[in-house]
Amino acid sequence: MRILITxxxxxxxxxxxxxxxxxxxxxxxxxxxxxxxxxxxTALVSPGAVRYLAGELAEQLPAAMSxxxxxxxxxxxxxxxxxxxxxxxxxxESPMLTREVLESMREHRVDSIxxxxxxxxxxxxxxGVLDExxxxxxxxxxxxxxxxxxEGLISAYCATFGLQARIFRLGNVVGGRMGRGIVRDFVxxxxxxxxxxxxxxxxxxxxxxxLIDDVIAGMAQxxxxxxxxxxxxDVYNLAAGDSADVAEVxxxxxxxxxxxxxxxxxxxxxxxxxxxxxxxxxxxxxxTGWRPANxxxxxxxxxxxxxxGEPEEKMVPA
Numbered sequence: 001m002r003i004l005i006t007x008x009x010x011x012x013x014x015x016x017x018x019x020x021x022x023x024x025x026x027x028x029x030x031x032x033x034x035x036x037x038x039x040x041x042t043a044l045v046s047p048g049a050v051r052y053l054a055g056e057l058a059e060q061l062p063a064a065m066s067x068x069x070x071x072x073x074x075x076x077x078x079x080x081x082x083x084x085x086x087x088x089x090x091x092x093e094s095p096m097l098t099r100e101v102l103e104s105m106r107e108h109r110v111d112s113i114x115x116x117x118x119x120x121x122x123x124x125x126x127x128g129v130l131d132e133x134x135x136x137x138x139x140x141x142x143x144x145x146x147x148x149x150x151e152g153l154i155s156a157y158c159a160t161f162g163l164q165a166r167i168f169r170l171g172n173v174v175g176g177r178m179g180r181g182i183v184r185d186f187v188x189x190x191x192x193x194x195x196x197x198x199x200x201x202x203x204x205x206x207x208x209x210x211l212i213d214d215v216i217a218g219m220a221q222x223x224x225x226x227x228x229x230x231x232x233x234d235v236y237n238l239a240a241g242d243s244a245d246v247a248e249v250x251x252x253x254x255x256x257x258x259x260x261x262x263x264x265x266x267x268x269x270x271x272x273x274x275x276x277x278x279x280x281x282x283x284x285x286x287x288t289g290w291r292p293a294n295x296x297x298x299x300x301x302x303x304x305x306x307x308x309g310e311p312e313e314k315m316v317p318a
Contacts, residue, residue: 003025003027004028004110005027007073008027008030009031009040011175011179013029015212016219023220049290057097058097065104065108065110072113072114074089074116075093077143077146083141083146092145093146093228094143095152098154099160102153117168119170119208120139120144121151122139128279130280131280132235140275141274151215165233166222166234168218168234168235171210171278172208173215174303175303176209177306182207183304183307186304196263197264199264200274201267201276202266203246205245205246210292210296211299213293214292215238219238222290223265236282243296247264248296250299251298255304256308257304
């Protein structure tokens with residue numbers, strides 16, 4: 001298989017490049033950053049396994065799409081809070097960019113796309129564990145709105161032009177080399193002040209954390225080669241199958257650091273667009289034969305351990 005990965009220099013993208021190239025696929029990787037700045041890909045880019053194309057995606061698509069069998073469209077705005085101050089960014093980086101990819105696929109007769117969406121599309125109007133039939137879909141953030149708009153475009157292209165898509169609504173993805181997020185934040189705070197931890201909100205937030213390794217394996221397995229004929233477009237939740245609250249995340253990070261659990265100090269503050277509780281059913285994905293290897297708490301602990309092995313630095317694009 002020759003697979004095009006957009007957003008390849010990001011957190012999810014770099015893991016996808018590594019997984020797919022190690023599985024023997026020929027990978028064409030694109031991102032706007034030059035190869036020397038794509039630090040997550042430094043050891044992966046080679047003439048044999050990975051071809052890297054730097055620049056704006058719309059400009060790279062004609063060369064990148066040639067001869068491709070499947071597209072993993074991972075390029076998107078990674079700074080979710082930025083959508084509050086720049087309301088255009090998620091429009092540009094999600095539905096508009098997704099349309100460019102879909103049009104290029106039509107032109108080059110590429111009919112298979114794997115697309116990571118977000119559990120944020122469910123919004124906060126639902127309670128309990130959510131499966132893929134939950135609705136209405138009322139996102140809280142511009143980022144989630146952009147992803148939902150992209151889902152709609154992909155579905156329409158599948159129905160109208162015969163493309164095939166597998167859309168994955170991801171839980172909170174964690175792992176090494178992540179550029180932002182609660183695990184990285186807690187690692188940094190507890191390194192500096194191990195006994196006390198300031199946390200956003202009231203400290204009761206609960207999320208479906210999932211290790212990046214399980215996400216990539218799930219997308220690869222459920223995305224399938226060759227893809228099945230029907231349905232043309234299908235949606236799957238991907239997460240660990242359980243969840244962890246703020247205190248459990250703090251304990252897992254403290255365990256990775258080898259320190260006692262800290263005292264939590266809720267600040268009451270939060271960022272616009274956050275969903276305090278996200279719990280996902282993964283029964284549909286499990287029915288395909290995929291299984292996550294790690295629980296939510298194990299995912300957090302492993303992510304913290306990996307981050308501890310990396311040099312401390314400013315957050316980088318995810």
